[in-house]
Amino acid sequence: MKHGITTEVFDDEMPFYCDYYLTYTALKTWDIGMYMHHAELSLFKNHKMLGYAEYHLNGKGGLALNKWASVESKMMPVIDKLLVGYTPEKVKLFKSKQKHANFKETNNETSGKSTEDELIKLRKWFEKGLISKEEYKAEKEKLLNK
Structure with missing residues (x-):
């Protein structure tokens, strides 16, 4: 939510309402305990790749102690790189513009x-x-009271 983007995790087919989706692949290895040594993020819109970012621990970490760092501390810089320029303000403005365009479109089409x-x-x-x-509840109530 740091970038103002809401997310949803799904295991099966992508829901019909998802225009954007992200794939995440992580590789783990063992050294006294499991740790992540490589991860890839790919961002898509309507099946077209918009961005890619990865985390890679050289030599699978070897003797480096940072291999035991949390997945969050390893992945947040990668996510920040992938979503550079996306701020909560920009995302909110984008959603607002989409919402107004959709409302105008619906108002023009609702007669039929x-x-x-x-x-x-x-x-x-x-x-x-x-x-x-x-907003959903309010608009739903208006429609049901027509």
């Missing part, structure tokens, strides 16, 4: 749509994080 279609679209916006839970 059923309440069910409008509720489905509203749910998609909420699941994408384009509107807050409060």
